[in-house]
Amino acid sequence: MKYDYDIYSDRCPARAVLDRIADKWALLIMDRLSAGPTRFNTLKRDIAGISQKVLSQTLKLLERDGLISRKAYATVPVTVEYALTSLGENLSRAVEAFAHWAESNMDAIRKAQAAYDRRERSASGP
């Protein structure tokens, strides 16, 4: 066996972790935070399509997981900064690998999709 635990078991704690971080919003947030501490509304603005509800709830979960930290400054109005913890920074390396992979291979994927769709079309075609 490749793993100490069986990651394919739904009782494996590692799989619970995988379930949590295999989330597009969490990945985008972490990747964005790898550029440095960032404020709530900046994240909301920068990550197109995320709602404030999902953003805040994802941030809370990531904070609970110890992957990011939340720091509030007693300014008026209040300022809050989110940043990666060392644990989160560690993970963001893997995230980066993912994002970079997606970037450098998207053309291959799009070609594969087009080819697949052409095959499907001719298979069910007239």
Place this chain on the structure above:
Amino acid sequence: MKYDYDIYSDRCPARAVLDRIADKWALLIMDRLSAGPTRFNTLKRDIAGISQKVLSQTLKLLERDGLISRKAYATVPVTVEYALTSLGENLSRAVEAFAHWAESNMDAIRKAQAAYDRRERSASGP
């Protein structure tokens, strides 16, 4: 900018790719396939908790993306084997990094969660 495209834009093709592969079932399937070509029901049995519907639909999507290949053998009853393509194998490296990260850091995460929950509990009073 770190990327050629802006991955935080919802129009970025790389983000579409990220959306697709940031899926726990897809990740588990790819990771399982990295051990070698595998049949449908074997996947279903091994990956605890996946339904047949989700399995087949995820396999189809992964095949469309060119990440896995499907090979049917004219036996009775029919035998079908799924395997990683070279593109998929390439990705599965990143997936493995993810899975391993999850495995080796799950304890830290669980501790962080417990600490967070303790803080929350004491924050919201007796």
Place this chain on the structure above:
DNA sequence: CGGGATCCTCAGGGATACTG
């Protein structure tokens, strides 16, 4: 064995409004 077709549910997440 390897799926396709259906039905059903329920929770993830969007939109909106409000607050410290």
Place this chain on the structure above:
DNA sequence: CAGTATCCCTGAGGATCCCG
């Protein structure tokens, strides 16, 4: 600014049955 609170709805996904 940085969220919380509600309402609401859609679609992901589970359960079941069936077929080549």
